[in-house]
Amino acid sequence: MKYNPSDSSRRRFLKTSLGAAVAGPQIVRAETLGNKNAAGANSRLGIGFIGVGQISQGHMVSFASMKDVQPIAICDVRQSALQNAEKKLADRGHKGLQATSKYEEVISNPDIDVVCVTTPDHWHAAIALEAMKAGKDVYVEKPMTLTIEEGQKMVEAEKKYGRIVQVGSQQRSSVHFRIAANLVRNGLIGDIKEVYCRLGSFPQPPEKEKIVPVPEGFDYDRWLGPTPFYEYSDNRTRGHYGGGWRCYWDYGSRKFGDWGAHHFDIVQWALDRDDTGPVEFIPAGYDGNKHHHYRYADGITVWRDKKPDHGHMIRFIGTEGEVHVSRGKIESLPKDLVRHRFGANDIQVYESKDHRRNFIDSIKSRKPTICPATVGHRSGSICQLAGIAERLVRPLKWDPVAEKITNDAEAAKMQSRPRRAGYELPDIG
Template sequence: MSTYTPHSSRRGFIKKSAAAAGALFAAPQIIRAQTLGNSEKSAANSRMGIGFIGMGLISQGHLKTFSGMKELQPIAVCDVKSWQLERASKTLKDRGFNDVQATANWEDVISNREIDIVCVTTPDHWHAALAIEAMKNGKDVYVEKPMTLTIEEGKKVVEAQEKYGRILQVGSQQRSSERFRKAANLVRNGMIGEVKEIYCQLGQFPQPPEQEEIKPVPEGFNYDRWLGPTPYYEYSDNRVLGNYGRGWRCYWEYGSRKFGDWGAHHFDIIQWALDRDDTGPVEFIPKGYNGAEYHHYRYADGITVWRDRKPNPAMIRFIGTEGEVHVGRGKLASLPEDLVRHRFDDDAIQVYESNNHRQNFIDSVISRKPTICPASVGHRSGTICQLAGIAELLGEPVQWDPATEQVVGNLKATAMQDRPRRPGYELPEV
């Protein structure tokens, strides 16, 4: 294992760990259950090692579910907040895993040769670097949505997955829902005619406080590492708070606000239903521009996606020339009403079927077949979130060429396809 200390060179670690990982790229490492003290939970030679990086809110479901899978053995947990690290360790200990490594340094996880799979559930600004480093070191990756913070990061993650032949799953779990799959099949098979408009419900985040209450960094928290590649700000509780309705998700520095939150889910389903996982929209118009009542974006054929336009009876409302499909978590409805009961024959278009997002990932790790949401898909959906955010920040339309993946005719927006990174936190080379 490559050894990392807070004062060592991150670039030096990368060189050492990449060299050590050369033999790992071909396939997942299988660990004997007896060796790890888990022979009663699975047959020998059947468990793969998994490490977790980022032990905040969203990680709790992953930690419990992955640790309960017969194919997996938890090896390590990692977080820069000591209290979150302690909570994760206790969760696994309560589930019978007593020898799990707990570390504040992600390098310890990624360089660990017993680990085959890395689950990345940090805030968005750390996703790309960790996913790339893990794949370079021969690991398969489950990474939360949105896959990256910027468009250029997304291109690099796609490049890394292709170069190193790894399996990657983006946490866009709505693709593994029967309701969303049925909605996509109805749209794909033309059951509502030609789609003209789509209403997408994202909701609102509060703005960050104008005057942050600056406090000392809590003991046991490596705040500089939490900030990572983003600009340095004095510590405040709200800036680092893990909360689904506020906290760090409200800051542009660490994500794309609601575009990167619910947008990463719903825009992804829209791409899927329209069969556009390898392309994207061509124009993004922010709310308020030339009197626009709602933020919206358009595809080249004129299909328009509206944010928070009413009336919207579901999270996503597909409006076609011959009907509608309304879909959300826990809801699937249609106009005409009986359309949702349609049974497709063998000749119908059928999207990729997965009924369990995490299990789909593990099955793909074993089979080496693509997941339902690989890096290429996560990148295209994430690009929509990021371009929508750029348009909102600039307060003007952004034209996009999905073939070249470049902003058209707007130097300010082009510059925002990527973001400056603090020295010492450069994006890894692929």
């Protein structure tokens, strides 16, 4: 079912969106949406899902199960993905959704307050920026953007339009990572010297792609969007956590933008550096270095895939102990440190027990989420800078205040990327 707004709806949208940046979301009443029995007299936030492939499955189910959220629209460039999403939501009582391959139709729908952007990385920024400009609040998957330039624009738009943004760095809403951050922040393992992060590896893209016809019902040119044009191959557009499009620099930052976006984000959080970043990036293979690593101005070094990691995703090494943390578990040296009880005078980081719920609650309160655009940009910049260093196989010097690469003109140009005509970044004025 495709939504076709009438002229009066368009006028209503233009009127309400101009005030939305200041006034907050336009709450959709359940009665209006035919959900009186489901929500009673409560009001609901209308949500549109843009990109309904692999990573979106959990988001659709979770948001759709919230009593104060109403699915309104789904969007994908694959008709098969739209059909699957329609069935998934219909099975949960949400029928008659707007279904379209054009994200602009979702953003222009006046009944939508919130968009959930779960496309491949190269589409995150443009869609999120257009949504904020139209007065929508945005949940966007990590890494928030493909480039540093895009991240800067996201931060600017978040502030200018007064929007609520949640970046999908959901480890911040995990109790184990929160405990780790609190232990590090309070100096309970002394001064941090090193951090090990386990990222793993992706295969390289095939040297010679098997060119095949574009599948019926797939808008391949729009999937490519701002990136260079290539003849179609199945692997290039495949959504797969172990490879597919994630293997290509055109669409992401490989493992830096995959697990790095999660783990580097936790390092930033634990070290209390959400408003800054490292100053140097050294790639594996340069000057005999076996492991990629980066350093902060005070000398703390973060290593990729260095052993031993003691079976954990992140290992914080301090002068008086260690913290080892992964999804679902945490350990420490000394062992009983993880049972430390924090008091009123201790530092305690932002607490969120559910990443998606934190987003919805923040929309209502108009207070920042646990991972707003400012945070997502700083963590994303580390992924992007690490990727630039890896591609050039030489070290980079980074000024985290000016947000500029200072020692390499070629690398500095890679802070942004050329975009195909017709897919320019939105102008936010």
